[in-house]
Amino acid sequence: MPKLPKRLPGMAAVAASLLLSAACGAGSAAPASIDLGTGPAKSGTVKKNALSGLNMTFVSYGGAYQEGQQKAAVDPFAQESGAKILQDGPTDYAKIKAQVDSSNVTWDVIDTDSIWAEGQCGKLLQPLDYTIIDKSKVPEGLATECSVPAMQYGMVLAYNKDKFGASPPQGWKDFFDTAKFPGKRGISGNPGDSAPGPFEGALIADGVAPDKLYPLDVDRATKKLQSVRSNLVFWKTGAESQQLLESGEVDMAMLWSGRAYAAVKNGAPFDVSFDQWMPTMDSLTVPKNAKNPKASMALINYYLGAQQQAKLTELTSYSPVNTDAKPELDEKGRSFLTTRPAVADKALKIDSKWWAEHQHEMIEKWSAWLGG
Known part of the structure; x- marks a missing residue:
């Protein structure tokens, strides 16, 4: 059951990059090994050029929301990691099921409804690797076995x-x-x-x-x-x-x-x-049998960074999911943040x-x- 386009103003198509299809190289075979560095994971970071030569596809709901995700996290991740990341969408649950059932998964990280994600854990979605993803700054109870929050509203x-x-x-x-x-x-x-x-x-x-x-x-x-x-x-x-x-x-x-x-x-x-x-909230997920799960986990880890979350909030008005994020908003924008204690x-x-x-x-x- 596909979800409708998401909840933001200006639901026009995201830039022409959304027209790129998986046939352009998304989901290509991973390098023989991916070295993400040593030490514990830290959200908002990725080892320089760790994913050079790798093609990935990020999927979301289009419009101003996906454009904000792209500018705040996905494009900067591509620049630092060396990966080439295509944008696709909107999220379509029938397409996810078709990809998983046919063992031809071309989507790497997908923004989905959180309730749907909870119901598909271990079915159409795979568990997340929390040795790669740092969830320490995600509010307690929001990260699950197969998903982390993409934003809150x-x-x-x-x-x-x-x-x-x-x-x-x-x-x-x-x-x-x-x-x-x-x-x-x-x-x-x-x-x-x-x-x-x-x-x-x-x-x-x-x-x-x-x-x-x-x-x-x-x-x-x-x-x-x-x-x-x-x-x-x-x-x-x-x-x-x-x-x-x-x-x-x-x-x-x-x-x-x-x-x-x-x-x-x-x-x-x-x-x-x-x-x-x-x-x-929306959730970030990785489909079962994704070709590059380690790279997908790295992208999610980067997306959760305080700087990335602050920028996403500034671009979209949605509340951040990193407790250290400090978005710069006017008084009206701050009043709509659902993470403010007076609201929460x-x-x-x-x-x-x-x-x-x-x-x-x-x-x-x-x-x-x-x-x-």
Whole structure:
């Protein structure tokens, strides 16, 4: 099930390099041996020219997000390591499966949804080598056997501050209270996808305690969603969610923090409540049977560096995944960082393991409700 293009403004194609195909040499045989140097791994570093003559392919979701990844980490890694790295995308799970099943894997490092990655560990994805990848600066609990976070963001509640004035909605209970807070609400509505957000928000609004959310009571959640259905405006892509805010078509929305930030930067009169926001992240992964796994691990290790993560945040507004990263942002940009303690402390705890085990079932139930 391919994911939609990711959650940033300007989802135009990344530079012409995205048009390069694997046939140009990506995934070529590795040198007889790769010498990454001695001593413990240190994120953000790679031995000079350690991968000279090696072709690799980095895969992500395109647009401003992948362009930021390329500028912040992938291109500098290529320059230092000597590898030639092609860009490809968007990430497509059917293509990953086809490559692995045919034992013809041409993608080396892939940016994927974190829940999908958890469910595919040992199946379509291989375990990461943490003797090459330094995860010591990654927040505890975010690195898994087969993935490390690529960046962090969240599902948040955005509201029209001109309309709601001094008494704005504060959380998901208010989002579902159409009497106290009348108006249209934007919410994700892609029948081919289901992820944390609508079900959790509906259950919180219906009185479920945050620490009792899982396993999700889908029938109860859909009943709550149905109660406000006439007030909902469904978006299918990040660009659509952002446009709902900028056009004024909705008075509040459940959407990705990067899109909310982009809308505010473009002049939309919206603010964000981080009460009960839902943490989300992309993950960096290596497909099973990748031809150059050691080189893939080296690229991931470099990507996690503090300098690389700070630059990525400056280019994309997404929060860094290195605790030493210090991105230079204006006040508004800093206010949207989900890693700030004042924001992080308000997050709902999402059970990604439960989601990974039930995602197919959740997609079916979500699609059924949308089509009902």
